[in-house]
Amino acid sequence: MVIDFFKPGASFLHRFDPRAKLILLAPVMAGFFLPAPLAVSGAYVVLLAAVIAAAFGPSELGVPLRPILPVLILICLLTPPFHPEGRALLRVFSFPLVTTPGLRATIATIIRFTGITLAFFAVFRSIELNELMLGLRWFGLPFSLCLLVIIAFRSIPSLGLTYRSVQDAHRLRAGPPTRGRRRRGRLAAFLPILTSVLIQAVKGMPVLAMVLESRGFGRVNPRTSFVELKKGRALAVDLAVSAVVSAVFFGTALFPWR
Amino acid sequence: MTASPLSIHGLTFSYPALGDETAGGEPPRPLFDGLSFSLEPGETGVLVGPADAGKTTLARILVGLVPRFTGGRLTGEIRCGDTDVLGSKPYDLLEGIGLVFQDSDEQIFTTRCDTEIAFALESLGVPRAEMGARIDRSLELVGLTAFRQRNPTTLSGGEKKRLLVACLAAIDPSVWILDESLEELDTGWKVGILDALKARGATTLIMDSRWSPTLEQRGGRFGLLAHGSVAHSSAPKVTPELRRGLVEEGIVAEGRAGAVARPQPARAPCLKAEGIRFSFPESFPQPDGFTLDVDSLVVERGTVCALVGPNGSGKSTLGRVLCGLLAPQKGGLWLDDGAGYRPAPREELNRRVGYLFQNPDHQIYLPTVQEELALGLKQKGMGRSGIDDLVREAIRLFGLPGPEAAPALMSYGGRRRLQAATYWLLEREMLILDEVDSGLSYRELASIMRELCARTPCVMLITHDEQFARAFCDRVLSMEAGRLVGDSRPGAP
Numbered sequence: 001m002v003i004d005f006f007k008p009g010a011s012f013l014h015r016f017d018p019r020a021k022l023i024l025l026a027p028v029m030a031g032f033f034l035p036a037p038l039a040v041s042g043a044y045v046v047l048l049a050a051v052i053a054a055a056f057g058p059s060e061l062g063v064p065l066r067p068i069l070p071v072l073i074l075i076c077l078l079t080p081p082f083h084p085e086g087r088a089l090l091r092v093f094s095f096p097l098v099t100t101p102g103l104r105a106t107i108a109t110i111i112r113f114t115g116i117t118l119a120f121f122a123v124f125r126s127i128e129l130n131e132l133m134l135g136l137r138w139f140g141l142p143f144s145l146c147l148l149v150i151i152a153f154r155s156i157p158s159l160g161l162t163y164r165s166v167q168d169a170h171r172l173r174a175g176p177p178t179r180g181r182r183r184r185g186r187l188a189a190f191l192p193i194l195t196s197v198l199i200q201a202v203k204g205m206p207v208l209a210m211v212l213e214s215r216g217f218g219r220v221n222p223r224t225s226f227v228e229l230k231k232g233r234a235l236a237v238d239l240a241v242s243a244v245v246s247a248v249f250f251g252t253a254l255f256p257w258r
Numbered sequence: 259m260t261a262s263p264l265s266i267h268g269l270t271f272s273y274p275a276l277g278d279e280t281a282g283g284e285p286p287r288p289l290f291d292g293l294s295f296s297l298e299p300g301e302t303g304v305l306v307g308p309a310d311a312g313k314t315t316l317a318r319i320l321v322g323l324v325p326r327f328t329g330g331r332l333t334g335e336i337r338c339g340d341t342d343v344l345g346s347k348p349y350d351l352l353e354g355i356g357l358v359f360q361d362s363d364e365q366i367f368t369t370r371c372d373t374e375i376a377f378a379l380e381s382l383g384v385p386r387a388e389m390g391a392r393i394d395r396s397l398e399l400v401g402l403t404a405f406r407q408r409n410p411t412t413l414s415g416g417e418k419k420r421l422l423v424a425c426l427a428a429i430d431p432s433v434w435i436l437d438e439s440l441e442e443l444d445t446g447w448k449v450g451i452l453d454a455l456k457a458r459g460a461t462t463l464i465m466d467s468r469w470s471p472t473l474e475q476r477g478g479r480f481g482l483l484a485h486g487s488v489a490h491s492s493a494p495k496v497t498p499e500l501r502r503g504l505v506e507e508g509i510v511a512e513g514r515a516g517a518v519a520r521p522q523p524a525r526a527p528c529l530k531a532e533g534i535r536f537s538f539p540e541s542f543p544q545p546d547g548f549t550l551d552v553d554s555l556v557v558e559r560g561t562v563c564a565l566v567g568p569n570g571s572g573k574s575t576l577g578r579v580l581c582g583l584l585a586p587q588k589g590g591l592w593l594d595d596g597a598g599y600r601p602a603p604r605e606e607l608n609r610r611v612g613y614l615f616q617n618p619d620h621q622i623y624l625p626t627v628q629e630e631l632a633l634g635l636k637q638k639g640m641g642r643s644g645i646d647d648l649v650r651e652a653i654r655l656f657g658l659p660g661p662e663a664a665p666a667l668m669s670y671g672g673r674r675r676l677q678a679a680t681y682w683l684l685e686r687e688m689l690i691l692d693e694v695d696s697g698l699s700y701r702e703l704a705s706i707m708r709e710l711c712a713r714t715p716c717v718m719l720i721t722h723d724e725q726f727a728r729a730f731c732d733r734v735l736s737m738e739a740g741r742l743v744g745d746s747r748p749g750a751p
Contacts, residue, residue, distance in 0.1 A: 008407070128373075172613050192624070214348050215381060219349045223383060224386060
């Protein structure tokens, strides 16, 4: 039952204070919704990709992009038909399938979606869960709420691990699908695997609650912390960097480029 | 006079569901009925009992988790020193009495070994500097110092259990409860941890499903938990009466119980592995550079083979390679149908070699026993009457509650038997049983093994119980650091 989203390391992103990263996340996300030119928004996405590649290695870019690829394809397929106005770039019979505004809207949505995904990835790939918990507590969230957030974060990849394990178990029990029933087989196999995973998750909840109480969750004495976050000048520098980057991001997004 | 660190008097408990299920106006049958037991300071108590005797429930009652989380009716008295356990909350008992749960995967919830240990210390408000020292000492106690910053998911089953022992060692409660926590540990670590607890003067209560010489040598007081009460011995010897009870409940190993007729002639080759090299990808960091390195292994038909070795030696990894779940980076696997060896692709291995996972819930997902058992037979294209006959036979042989019973509500032992029954029906050429002995008495384990061996030409049992392996299996393979280092045949003249 453990998250494997965080990747240990000593890069500049890992060393940057988690509170500063969380503060930076909000304006970066909001910035993708500002009416900036596509080239500027696109440049931010490229910049985020470069930051991720520098901090974790270029191969890490595939980790967040692979899962969103189906959504990006759906955006490409479904957005243009909803913008029939403007100059038609591609027509099917008399219907303008792709127009200039449609293409712009598609690219803008893809940039937004990819940018927000990369921003979240950069932050949460470099924050260890205990640091995240301390960061959230620094913002004034009560410990119980922070723990809830952490458990929720942890559950997603944990369910992924259980899913893979159950998938292996089912594969051995039912045998791999033959070529003829491979496509149908994948879909048919999904439901029982999902059922097993959900049963596991539901059964695990009361045990987790027991474990937390048996490790002292619920005590009234002040809680100490094994992990320590930056203090004083080091924290101030990181917060200042965060503020400057936010200002640059917002400034360039709101700049009247035309 | 010093108060007993742990004393239980007249404990009676019944789960709410047991009462509701009782029909015909009979009173609900309690799981425990007037149970009494106590431990002296520094004493090691060993409480054994068959699956479903209530060991886990008792362990959780002792730390205040039951009936707090489960409901149920509980009467009697439990005292931990001067503390009334039944009147306390689990988090307030933290320094008095601590529990290591049976299933390690359910209780690990952080991303690093050191922070896993730190959680309880943070709850207690231990200063950071002292916390670091305590974490170091606990990791050293269980031999996991090198794994301090490692993600616990990447540990082997036994290493996870050792980490959880370290979590308790850091708190150092007056009373330790180990709920089958030593089961997945190799003998060396089992002995090491028990001796370390004794040296600390810790009062310890060990719950187990099976009797072992290690426990007998190190236990100070022994009890058999069965039929709602504890029959216990006077320290430090096991009385003849208690030993009879252990035999009656199938808690002790009963000689070479595996001598059953097998359908295949002995020693005909079934599967060959040669030049196998496997190491985990980067996503499964192995700081000790673990590599599975098996030069040659031939598994024969008509044999029950045990795979033993210390924690993290690569037993499960080898099992997963043999059934095609993991693809080795080097080397190959060959199957022999009687006409000589031919290469075995992974998909064929998946179909012909079965693997019973440590967690039965990963292989059980349908709403009734009937549907669960019938699934594989339907996929084989068998007719309905044939399926019904075989399902009835499987229910009888494996002692399952009935075709309409819901697997999700069955006991752990019941789910284990159901998991085994599904593979019994599938008739694989080879079966790998990955620590299926966990949580089962010798009688239950021997019964499952006997049925599977009678129908499966070749069975490989991955276990830490060398006593059972030598008593039951024809061949014992030993592993160490990813290599096969021993191959013996206990029954051979």
